Amino acid sequence: MVLLEDIHKSINDMLEERHNNNGAKSIDELDSFEFIQIILEIEDVFNIEFDEDKLTFDILKDLDALSLYIQEKIDSPDTLDVEEL
């Protein structure tokens, strides 16, 4: 099981890297291309798929809630286990 704090740290690192590379100071400065880039990166790393209703910029603003959502997604039976594949 992936720990919540590991998910939190991983997303935090991802966002910081994007901010440094692109010079964006906050989530509000991301455009939809960058937003989608981050979402796809999260999906790749955790092998999950975001629900349509979660595809809003706000989801990146509360990392605790996002981490919890990702953990629930990882634990849900629909999620493919990479090792099983």
Add this chain to the structure above:
Amino acid sequence: MRIYEKQLEEKKSILFKLLSDSQKEIPFYNRVLKNNAIHYLRDYGAWTEIPIVKKETMQSEWTSFIPSIDILTAPGIKVAYTSGSTGEPLKIVKSIKQEIYHTKKLWEARRQWNKDIMDMRLLYLYRNVESEKLKVLRLGEHKDYLDLSEDSMASYIKEIISFKPEWMIGPPIAATRLANYCKEKKLCINSIKLVELFGEMLLPYQRKAIEETFECRVINHYGAREFGVISYECPNNKMHAWIDDYFIEVIKDGKPVPSGSTGELVITSLKNRAMPLIRYDLGDLVELTLLEEECGCGQHSKYILKPLGGRISNLVITPNKVISSSIFDTLFSRFIVKYSNSIKEFQIVQKSPNSFYVYIVEGNQYTCCNINELLEQLRIHLDYADIHLIKTNHIRNERSGKTPTFVPLSQ
């Protein structure tokens, strides 16, 4: 027919919600859906009792397709316009969430071709770049058109070669012109791995010219402003319909056709709740096929939707430049958006390099518009050619049934 019954079965609960919500909230559907939602979902025969919506109906009673006019200023809502290639542009209301969902899906489809595509250097032949954050080279100075004349091509090539694009996006007419120019001049741009084409019908000779010149793969992307992407080519050259987002029907002479047959595309959006489009006649000629087995590319959609007709652009050749005829759609759309219902139909016929006949069918608000504004814009874009305005009651269709907005010099 199995291809439609299967879709109906797979989407029954979404369609139920779409129909019942639309009946409650959208005046048009409240009026035309005489029975409750469950009635139309009994089988495909019952579904076809829902009237097919023509673009003209939407244009004439546009406000009855939205819950209320307040939606236009509601948070999270975006208004877009169709290109106007078939006459007056149509206002389309969508949620921003829907737009993001769709764009994400498009990038997923692109990543099927190359996992790193979001970071690859892009040569962009359209005008409005999706994002400034893309590594992109946009050619030309003008905001409305890309000059495709030989002189301009020569100036672009230097830029292109030093940029080393890894992929390209553009309309088929511009990409083909670039390919042919490179071939004639024996120029080699071997950094391009992929070319994505959309906005116009991709003709076989265009695909061949682009693939051969750049030694790359071509991706056909079929969509419409009303909906977004409808089908997208996979690496196995199959145009997978985005079947999770639509109920797709193909109709010929008012009747549905079986899998693998040709007809007009009638489409229901399962995603747009701000402005539901149910059994909307897009008018494009298509072929829908249901595969027996899943495609090896890994996509689950077994529905293959091939566009067989649609907008074909021509080149407008003036003494100083060569541009795509889509410029007329841009200029007329902009004008009609500013002066609503001023022009119903239009067509431009080029008579000589310096002379154009502009045929228009007046809309009911024609007297409120300043037609000289439009004519001046046309003059500017056509190197101050002679523009002859001709008012008419009807613009004649071609034998195919389509009305081209531009008839080039050679015809």
